[in-house]
Amino acid sequence: MSSSVKSWLLLLPLLVFMILFVGQGMFRAFQESLDVGGSSGIFANYEALAADGTFHAALGVSVYVAFVSTMLSLLLGLLVTRTLTSWMKSDTWKLGAWFPMLIPHFVGAYLILLFFAPTGWFASAAASAGLGFPVMVQDTAYIGVILTYVWKEIPFVVLMLLPVYQEMDGRMQEVSRSLGAGRWTGFRFTEWPWVRPVLLETGLILFVFVIGAFEVPALLGVTYPSMVPVLAFDWFYQSGWSTRPLAQAMMVLLMLGSILLALLLLTTAYRWRERGRSHA
Amino acid sequence: MRSILGWSMLLLVFVVPVLFLFLRSITFGWRYPDLFPSDWSMRAWHVIAGDPQILQALLTTMLVGITVVALNLLLGIPAAYALSHGRLKGVVWLETILFLPILVPVLAIAMGLHITMIRLGLADHISGVILIHLLPTLPYTIRVLRSGFDRIAPGWRRLGDTLGAPRITLFVTGLLPMMRPSLRSAAVLAFVISLSQYVLTAIIGGGQVTTLPLLYYPFFDSADQAVIAGFSVVFAALPAVFLLLWESLMAGFTYLLRRT
Numbered sequence: 001m002s003s004s005v006k007s008w009l010l011l012l013p014l015l016v017f018m019i020l021f022v023g024q025g026m027f028r029a030f031q032e033s034l035d036v037g038g039s040s041g042i043f044a045n046y047e048a049l050a051a052d053g054t055f056h057a058a059l060g061v062s063v064y065v066a067f068v069s070t071m072l073s074l075l076l077g078l079l080v081t082r083t084l085t086s087w088m089k090s091d092t093w094k095l096g097a098w099f100p101m102l103i104p105h106f107v108g109a110y111l112i113l114l115f116f117a118p119t120g121w122f123a124s125a126a127a128s129a130g131l132g133f134p135v136m137v138q139d140t141a142y143i144g145v146i147l148t149y150v151w152k153e154i155p156f157v158v159l160m161l162l163p164v165y166q167e168m169d170g171r172m173q174e175v176s177r178s179l180g181a182g183r184w185t186g187f188r189f190t191e192w193p194w195v196r197p198v199l200l201e202t203g204l205i206l207f208v209f210v211i212g213a214f215e216v217p218a219l220l221g222v223t224y225p226s227m228v229p230v231l232a233f234d235w236f237y238q239s240g241w242s243t244r245p246l247a248q249a250m251m252v253l254l255m256l257g258s259i260l261l262a263l264l265l266l267t268t269a270y271r272w273r274e275r276g277r278s279h280a
Numbered sequence: 281m282r283s284i285l286g287w288s289m290l291l292l293v294f295v296v297p298v299l300f301l302f303l304r305s306i307t308f309g310w311r312y313p314d315l316f317p318s319d320w321s322m323r324a325w326h327v328i329a330g331d332p333q334i335l336q337a338l339l340t341t342m343l344v345g346i347t348v349v350a351l352n353l354l355l356g357i358p359a360a361y362a363l364s365h366g367r368l369k370g371v372v373w374l375e376t377i378l379f380l381p382i383l384v385p386v387l388a389i390a391m392g393l394h395i396t397m398i399r400l401g402l403a404d405h406i407s408g409v410i411l412i413h414l415l416p417t418l419p420y421t422i423r424v425l426r427s428g429f430d431r432i433a434p435g436w437r438r439l440g441d442t443l444g445a446p447r448i449t450l451f452v453t454g455l456l457p458m459m460r461p462s463l464r465s466a467a468v469l470a471f472v473i474s475l476s477q478y479v480l481t482a483i484i485g486g487g488q489v490t491t492l493p494l495l496y497y498p499f500f501d502s503a504d505q506a507v508i509a510g511f512s513v514v515f516a517a518l519p520a521v522f523l524l525l526w527e528s529l530m531a532g533f534t535y536l537l538r539r540t
Contacts, residue, residue, distance in 0.1 A: 007366025010358035014378065014418070017355060021415065022380050022389055029392025084290075087282040096290035102468070102519045103298065104476035106496060107512045111297050114304065114509070119312035121300075127313040155294070163427075205382055212385020214479035219500055229387050233479060236391060251388035262383040266376070 026255065033249035045249040055250060057225035065142045065227060066211040069149035070203050076150065077157025077202075078195065084158075085165045094162060097155045105152055109219045112148045113137050137220050144220040145227075153206055160202045164194050193276050197269040204265045208258045212251075228254055298516055305510035324506035328514065334495060338514075341475065341491045344406065345522065348413045348474040349467050355414075356421040356466065363422070364429035378422055381415040389415060390480050397484055404486035412484045413477055417470040424469065428462025453537055464526060471522045475515065 035044040049055045084093055100108065115121050116136045123133035137144030172190040181189070217227040226234070228250060235247035304310065308321035328334055359378070363371060381389065390412055394403065402408030432455065445454075456463070478493040485491075492515065499508050 004366065004368060007362035007368050010362035010366070011368075011374070014355045014359040014422075015374075017414070018377060018380065018418075021393070021411070024396060025389035025392035026384070027392070028396055029388050032392065032395070084286050087286045089283065093283075093286060093290060096287065096294060099294045099298070102472055102516065104472070104493070104515050106476070106478065106493065106500075107301075107515045110500065110508060110512050111301065114300065114505075115297065121315075124313040124315050128315055151293075208383060208385065212387055214387060215476070218478075218497070229385065229479070232387065232391070233483075236483070248391060251385065251391055255384045255388045258384045262376075270372070 029248050029255070030252050033245055033252045035245065045245045046253075048246060049249055049253070054224070054231065055228075058228045058231045058250075061142060061225040062211050062228045065145055065149075065217070066207050069146045069153065069210050070206040072146070072150045073153035073157050073206055074199055074203050077154045077161060078199065080154060081158050081161040081165055082191075085162070091162070091166070094159070097158045100152055100155045101159070103152070105148065105213070105215045106219060108152045109144070109148045109216045112144050112151070112220065116144060116147065138222055140222055140225070142217070142221060142227075145217050148216050148220060149206075149210055156206070157199075157202055160198055161195065164198050168194060193272070197272045197276075200265050200269045200272070204262060207261070212254060212258070301509050301512050301516065305506050305513055307506060310505075321506070324504070324510040327504075327507050328510050333490070334492070334511075337490045337492045337495050340406065340489065341493075341518070342522075344410055344413065344489075344491060345471045345474045345518075346525075347410050348417055349470045349522075351410070351414060352417050352421040352470045353463070353467065356418065356425050360422050360425035361429055364426050365434060379419045382419045386415050387479060390483050394483060403484055404488040406485075406489050408484045409481050409489045409491070412480045413474045416477070416480070417473045420469050420473065421466045424466040425459070425462055428459050428466075432458055457534070457537070460530065464523075464530075467526055468519060468523060472519050475518055 033045055034042050036042060038044055041047070080097070084097075085091075103111075113120065117123065118133060118135055118137075120137075126133040136147070168191065173186060176186040176190050211227075212229055214229040214233055217230050218233075221227055221230060232247040232250050235243040235250070237244075303317070305324045306320055306322060307317035308319035308323065310317040310319075362368065363375065368374065376383070393412070397403040397408050397412075402411060476493070477491075478497060481489060481491050481494060485494075487494075492511075496508075496511055496515070499511055502508065
């Protein structure tokens with residue numbers, strides 16, 4: 001048996017599972033979102049969504065929360081990785097950064113509540129200093145939700161970036177310093193080309209995760225505007241399944257958006273890597 | 281000096297808040313605007329330990345989590361090995377398909393699968409919950425195991441061929457022990473992800489499969505802060521319990537290998 005046939009055989013169980021399960025799920029979701037045999041056309045549910053203010057609000061707040069959480073996590077994760085790889089001699093510190101990875105998202109949400117709620121510990125601290133404290137959880141700006149995601153995802157970003165920094169050739173930085181490059185220029189030319197594709201991929205995973213996740217906004221969000229997954233879950237079970245096709249249509253739109261974004265970002269990351277290789 | 285500063289920052293931001301949870305669970309009447317607790321009490325832990333529903337859910341959660349990990353490794357190890365050492369054409373496309381569950385919202389897939397699961401008799405049953413938990417876990421397992429296999433030089437295979445050992449013996453006695461750190465990371469990660477699922481379990485389990493998160497959500501809005509804090513500590517402790525189980529399993533495995 002040739003080596004490539006054997007490889008395909010090893011991959012087969014997983015591939016079959018993915019195609020049966022993921023393929024089936026995506027196809028059925030699409031099928032149930034269509035209005036077959038109705039008087040108002042096959043895409044009636046999508047037309048209804050396009051005119052639905054609740055959906056618009058949900059989509060808006062979802063994109064906002066996902067974008068802000070992703071950007072803050074990437075930025076702070078990069079900062080932590082750079083700082084700690086240069087401060088620490090060994091890399092045992094990554095065990096400390098691993099820690100929040102072991103905590104479920106909803107427990108993270110409870111932690112944020114414990115510290116940032118109007119009756120939380122920071123509010124107590126502010127009160128004993130004679131200060132007021134702003135509403136930061138279950139608020140329309142979704143600050144609590146964003147804080148939860150940032151706390152949870154910084155470690156993820158660090159763990160994705162760490163291999164890049166461990167494999168980075170320290171001599172490049174030395175050369176750029178001896179050529180008189182400043183900190184920013186040094187970063188731009190000796191780190192950024194390698195960090196960039198990893199950041200893009202990590203950002204994609206985070207964005208898609210946050211925009212499609214139910215757990216945290218269900219606890220720390222508000223009823224209006226709610227994030228898309230919370231609204232979809234609501235509609236999925238509301239009034240004897242009658243709004244279920246709308247819920248499916250909403251999630252199908254989210255799915256299509258995610259696929260488009262993935263195609264765009266993954267091909268960009270691929271091109272950046274190829275360019276990096278031809279420069280090296 | 282700087283490394284001390286780095287460690288204290290890490291501990292302060294990532295570890296201390298979780299210890300704070302534990303502190304919260306053994307206090308009594310610690311309310312706004314008290315900065316520090318005044319009374320201590322084990323009441324919350326008595327409530328948690330005395331609730332038969334929580335105990336039952338704990339067992340269900342462990343059963344689901346451990347089965348999910350086992351299936352992840354069963355499907356993931358051969359696939360990751362093939363991706364890493366197989367010299368396949370079109371690997372980029374293949375990987376994109378395998379990573380689909382983290383490139384599209386899993387909730388959409390789960391909602392689409394609901395009717396199918398009902399027809400197959402998998403809905404409202406623990407087997408359906410286990411299957412749906414495979415979606416958010418498998419992509420990470422593949423990723424972790426693949427980079428583990430990537431780090432092992434292909435030379436060991438040729439060495440094994442020279443020595444004339446059968447491939448499967450070589451795999452179990454030579455390669456898997458080398459993969460121990462990656463296997464551990466993949467297993468813990470899959471367990472934690474399974475432990476963190478609320479909405480997938482709620483939809484596919486249909487309220488019939490009660491894992492710990494399904495009890496946690498109704499608790500969240502209750503006024504009993506000490507109990508929720510204690511409940512949260514349980515979630516933080518379970519991965520450690522799992523890690524302990526895993527390490528003893530691995531130790532047993534190594535012992536068996538040495539004897540044969």
